[in-house]
Amino acid sequence: MDSSDPFVDFRDSMEAMVEAQGLKYWGSLEELFGWYLKATGESRHGYILDAFIDLLLDVSKLHLGH
Numbered sequence: 001m002d003s004s005d006p007f008v009d010f011r012d013s014m015e016a017m018v019e020a021q022g023l024k025y026w027g028s029l030e031e032l033f034g035w036y037l038k039a040t041g042e043s044r045h046g047y048i049l050d051a052f053i054d055l056l057l058d059v060s061k062l063h064l065g066h
Helices: 006-021 026-039 042-064
Strands: none
Touching (some): 006 026
């Protein structure tokens, strides 16, 4: 089934994984990114990249206290 907004779906899924697994470190986040790329078709990789960048920005804001 195709999503009406793949970016939001991937972003929400990534955020849930980060929270559930307590991922904080670059290596863990990088593994998560790689897993999403491997688990989906190439046509979705742009959405995954955008969602991952958005997630990283949010994580960095939390660590910087903004």
